[in-house]
Amino acid sequence: MISETVKEEKKLKFGLFLGCNISFNRPDVEQAMRKIFPALGVEIDDLVGQSCCPTWGTVPSIDIVGWCAVAARNLALGEEKGIDLMTACNSCYGSLNEARHKMLKNPEIMSKVNEILAKIGKKYEGKAKCRHVAWVLYKDVGLEKIKESIKYSLDGITVAVQPGCHFLWPSEVYPDKEKDPFNPKVLRELCEALGAEAPYYTKLIDCCGMGALRSTDPEKSFILVREKLECIKEEIDADLIVTTCSSCLIQLDDAQEKLRKEGKINFSIPVLHYVQLLAICMGFDPQQVAGICVTPRDEVIKMILEGGKR
Amino acid sequence: MPKIGVYICHCGENIAGAVNIEEVKKFVEKLPDVVVVRDYLFMCSDPGQEIIKEDIRKGLVDRVVVAACTPRTHEPIFRKACEDAGLNKYYFEMANIRDQCSWAHWHEKEKATEKAKQLIAAAVAKARLLEPLEDRYVELNKNVMVVGGGIAGIFAALDLANAGFKVYLVEKSPSIGGNMAKLDKTFPTNDCSACILTPLMVEVANHPNVELLTYSEVEAVEGTVGNFRVKVRKKQTYVDWEKCTGCGACLNVCPPKARVPDEFNEGLSLRGAIYIPFPQAVPKKAVIDPDACISCSGRWFGEEPRRTKDGKPILAPCEKVCPTGACSRDEPRDPNGELIELNVGSIIVATGYRVMDKKHFKEFAPDSPNVITALQMERLISATGPTEGKLIVPSDIPKYLEWKKKVEKGKEAKLEARKPHVITFVSCVGSRDERFHTYCSKVCCMYMLKQAMLLKEKYPDLDIYIFFIDVRTPGKDFDEYYMRCRKLGIKIIKGKVGGVQRLPDERLLVRGYDADLGKPVELISDIVVLATAIEPNTDLKDLARKLGINVGAEGFLRERHTKLYPVDTMTEGVFICGCAQGPKDIPDSVAQAKAAASSAMSLLAPGKMRVEPLISEVNPEKCTGCGICAPLCPYGAIEYVEVDGKRRAKINEAICKGCGVCTAACPSKAITLHGFTYEQVLAQIKTIARKGVIEEV
């Protein structure tokens, strides 16, 4: 005889929130997401009509209600469809969740925001939130499924992980929290699921210097990225830097090349967003999912496709 | 033959870290009469004591030597263990191989081991000669004298009185209440100081077991624990307190020429030569300050009055206005007052503190009336202060007083006193300052915050700056209090003020440093409040000398042990509490006062006290009555008596403390100090001189 409780498998579905940097600067990250998620059984909604999150230097610098209103419109696009948003950009993740946190904490802000949204026939109740792709992969998809899905593994390859600031703090505002944000494990475990070594290094949680600092004073910004790169080189001599933030990706990739040209560093470590790395391991075309970079990544990709370092 | 057990303590690593225990053990095993040698991690612990007790019970040993730490703290513990196991506890000897051995020679382990051997050998040498002794008991006088009538003294007196002890509460001022009576409100609850203090003052004064001796000072102390004889001088009040009702009629008639700075208002206003310290004074009695009185009637006490043409006597205004005749000058009065003698079993010292005067701090423009001490600020904001709590700049207090006088006389007058807009507090004035006091006065941070909070809550438009070296708020609810201040918008700046300068308009230029911004700052302030250091009262050293207790380098009374005996002193029966022991706040002062009271109670409650039999005894057959010993005795325990018609020294057992001075001085070796006989001490010395070899008896 057969006895079982039949469980309905919940279909995973998220609104893919792109943000400006991925849309225009690093569309290969977008392409990577468009490849990997359906293959992992996660349905993607395009969230048509989405805009800038808004990023820190824009409305958040003017006033809180305006910030929340722009964020709420984006979040409402998901809420209307009963789905959460999902992003591969820490800035979007931070801005949208901080805004949501402010609205939930302060009903006055929430009602002012909805007064504004009403003018375009929309409302936001605080239900839809923005998830981070790393957390979706870690928690919703799961490490086992990731391991099953890859064709190439990173045997013998050492990666330096860069979770990025807005993946970690303020932990209060985020829907998913590292057990210890000062010693984050999610990205390390995600990389290990691909067969890589992802050791701790001293400046793992340090800021890369991107964002407003980069636009205000690039030289000062480069101090931080250089410190970080040197730490990675000296302490763990990584073959690859893996991040879950599009801003960190740009900074570590771009600035590295500049530092090299200025003779401030004499090494080169390729940088990939985690979704790009996963897409490569799953066998998608590297040109499409990781085709845009400043610091060359051909060698490391070749190494992966050839079965890792061993 | 005695059977000696030697017990060597490791004291964790304290001894074993420097002394080679195994080597010492091997050495001790060979000493004469030693039958048991054991070592243990902590000999004073329960299992450690049990090792000794078990050996005694089994009859293995009948003399015990413990080689461990200091007898000062641990001898009583081991004696008790011996007694519990059925051995006379004076068959016990201790060798200190820690304080003067392992600790002192921590880096010379071989020498430490060698020294430990010799010290233990000396103790064994003495142990072979020990005699059994019996404890004695002395009767105790159950009365207690509390010196100082501030909050600490009041609480100590009340606790003792409630427990049924007779208390003499001696206070040098005309009223009890102390410094707390001057405070407006008290942190961290902001309850009114007078409201919580006044009922206690009344309670202690009316308590049937308390005899209040205000305007009195301790002149001399004799005797020892259980039997102190104290001479107290009741100062001349020049007012008949039997008759004085405290009506206050005399206060206003005292002429302007006789007015002097008012102590209660910290000099912010004047009082007459005849005065009641403050409206809530207990007892509420007037006194005449003879230094201020100008004898305006032309006669002093006991002198014939001058007379008008028609022969009527000319009376002083106070005399004239007094409804009860308490101020009469007809009788002469002894300027020295009256000397009385008290017999008490214990003494509690609670003489409090004073705050440093601003005059010491030249860099802060002390000559400006608008630079004031924090205690003056208390008076300025207190409803019983010179301005009834109206906030004006101190330089305008004279204007205020004039205005008040006019209004009281029913005249119309406009008050033209300036209100302050900016008040600046300066911390650590005289505290944490090598030029004055190295210690932290402990309460200043909190009272500055308190004053700032009270001011800001009452006058929200005031700009208040507090300059701190660092904010110290280590008390219950204290840091929360500090946060309340910050949230009120009081500007708190880390960095000390280095200079205050007087401006022509009596405002003040304050020069400080903002360590957070890393820049010097300056501002113009209407009032500058100096948190001047708490320091011991001037006569504290003198009192300490009379009581035979110690003062520390900073002049506060020194406790017997900082942690374990915090209210005890080196003189048994004398306890200390409150700010006389060191700067502290009201909660701590009260807690200490209650601790002192309870220490006095547990000392006196049994009515008699066990005294160790380690005292001196005269052998009248050897004594020649030479008279050397008696004058040397610091306790006055030796007298000369007739024995078979001959003059002989006799030692009063109740008084002798066993110090050994007489024993050492006696030329005919007629005096034995029990527990430290010639034979015993010599055996110890010889053993050490022979590097641990014990001479056969």
Add this chain to the structure above:
Amino acid sequence: MEITEGVPPVINLTEVAEREKEEFEKKVSELIIEFGAENLLACMQCGACASICPLARVGFEWYNKKLIKAILIGMKEELLDDPTPWACVACNRCTEICPRQVAPFEVMFAMRRLMVEEFAIPTLAIEGLRSLYEHGHAVYMTGREARKKVGLPENPPSTDSDEKALQDLRTILKNTKLAELGLIPME
């Protein structure tokens, strides 16, 4: 943007306080609280925020701790020219560790908001706002080679390809303080 002389070598607290009282409608600290740093006054200047602040690390002068102190004593004019708040990466590590829950990041951003009111706003920020209004993206690029190269349609599914959505966003922006201040042209 009004050009001020910055913070002088000696800070005159009397002048600062008087200006705060006479020239401003509200105290600087009150404004900062209103602009989002609700717990400003709880700051005890421990400096933990500065210890991990990327801006402090690379040598900006008015990083979190110092900015808070300057605000607490009432400074404003002196700080308007300073670029520090605009360099804040909003990393929020300070918020995570602040023992008084001051959220120094909120102070940095409240300062930005206060500076905006005084039109002390960097050109880059104006450009970002304009781009946001015009395209719905603060970072916007006309060249779409990269998208095509990786096999994506030229336009992302955002306001960039949805006129109605763009108009909605503009309506929202027109109803915020951004429009009140008139920082950018809005049709």
